[in-house]
Amino acid sequence: MEVGNGSDLEVHVFQSSSELLAKLHEKWGSVKKQPYPAMYSSIFGGIILDPALMVIPIDDHMVHRGHGVFDTAILLNGHLYELDAHLDRFLQSASKAKISSPFPRSTLRSILLQLAAASKHKKGTLRYWLSSGPGNFLLTSAECPTSAFYAVVIDEDFSQCKEGVKVITSTIPMKSPLFATMKNVNYLPNVLSKMEAEEKGAFASIWVDEEGYIAEGPNVNVAFITREKELVVPFFDKILSGCTVKRLIELAPKLVARGRLNGVKFGNLRVEEAKDVAEMMFVGSTLPLLPIIMWDEQPIGDGRVGELTMELSDLLWDDMVAGPETHRTPVPYKD
Numbered sequence: 001m002e003v004g005n006g007s008d009l010e011v012h013v014f015q016s017s018s019e020l021l022a023k024l025h026e027k028w029g030s031v032k033k034q035p036y037p038a039m040y041s042s043i044f045g046g047i048i049l050d051p052a053l054m055v056i057p058i059d060d061h062m063v064h065r066g067h068g069v070f071d072t073a074i075l076l077n078g079h080l081y082e083l084d085a086h087l088d089r090f091l092q093s094a095s096k097a098k099i100s101s102p103f104p105r106s107t108l109r110s111i112l113l114q115l116a117a118a119s120k121h122k123k124g125t126l127r128y129w130l131s132s133g134p135g136n137f138l139l140t141s142a143e144c145p146t147s148a149f150y151a152v153v154i155d156e157d158f159s160q161c162k163e164g165v166k167v168i169t170s171t172i173p174m175k176s177p178l179f180a181t182m183k184n185v186n187y188l189p190n191v192l193s194k195m196e197a198e199e200k201g202a203f204a205s206i207w208v209d210e211e212g213y214i215a216e217g218p219n220v221n222v223a224f225i226t227r228e229k230e231l232v233v234p235f236f237d238k239i240l241s242g243c244t245v246k247r248l249i250e251l252a253p254k255l256v257a258r259g260r261l262n263g264v265k266f267g268n269l270r271v272e273e274a275k276d277v278a279e280m281m282f283v284g285s286t287l288p289l290l291p292i293i294m295w296d297e298q299p300i301g302d303g304r305v306g307e308l309t310m311e312l313s314d315l316l317w318d319d320m321v322a323g324p325e326t327h328r329t330p331v332p333y334k335d
């Protein structure tokens with residue numbers, strides 16, 4: 001036990017791994033609901049069910065140098081949504097970050113499915129990382145034995161977002177295109193940008209690039225419905241290519257066919273144009289679609305959740321919950 005605050009502080013030294021493990025079990029034993037039902041580590045070489053042992057090495061370059069990339073997939077109704085799109089982006093991020101995976105894509109995919117099955121959960125989030133690996137505290141991992149793959153299932157609930165939120169323009173500088181287009185673990189600008197929004201009573205902030213065009217949110221894409229009833233999504237050259245917004249672009253033509261939308265396109269909007277749209281929304285895997293009704297204290301459209309936004313939200317939600325298996329991979333649960 002650590003006591004005192006200065007000269008009388010005595011740091012406890014764990015004398016054995018069993019003593020430490022008992023301490024960790026005591027901590028996890030007091031948690032009402034275990035939030036992480038299963039983890040995979042290529043360093044351990046398997047799936048871990050004991051939360052006390054869901055750890056990564058301190059000399060892992062992802063920990064002390066930020067040399068790692070990550071991605072997410074949503075687990076809903078026993079299926080992983082858009083797993084292949086997320087895996088493709090994950091490997092593109094790894095290649096940009098010069099991290100070679102310890103396994104081929106098919107093995108990574110199989111591990112993720114077996115991990116989801118081992119979690120026994122039908123709903124939650126699956127997060128996974130490729131790291132340049134553990135081995136030393138140098139800048140590059142050239143002398144480290146191997147890169148590493150980690151993944152965890154998080155017990156989380158999802159429901160369709162029906163309430164609109166407020167946003168602000170971020171004052172935190174956005175990442176340069178090289179870093180914004182790869183999903184690497186350096187999310188400090190994203191964290192500070194979200195904190196800034198929360199401090200100002202908003203849900204999240206919006207990045208505007210140096211030329212005055214709308215970019216994205218801290219962990220979400222943005223999309224607009226113009227007064228001409230066109231769905232417009234910013235180009236991906238300076239931002240993350242969101243798997244959810246890409247799927248939305250595939251689904252939205254259904255609303256064009258029904259005569260509800262007049263078109264669907266990529267396009268860069270300036271702040272003045274963007275603030276004058278009819279409807280606006282955030283799009284990202286964990287939402288999947290969230291209406292935006294106020295921006296820098298100025299209403300978007302009539303300041304209420306837009307009808308077309310909700311129709312797009314329904315399309316996406318239905319696809320996530322019960323869409324075709326080309327976009328929903330069934331988890332191979334044992335029983």
Ligand SMILES: Cc1ncc(COP(=O)(O)O)c(C=O)c1O
Binds near residue numbers: 220
């Ligand atoms: C910076 C950033 N932009 C956009 C997104 C949305 O991407 P996706 O729809 O793949 O979750 C994310 C989340 O991964 C993100 O971190």
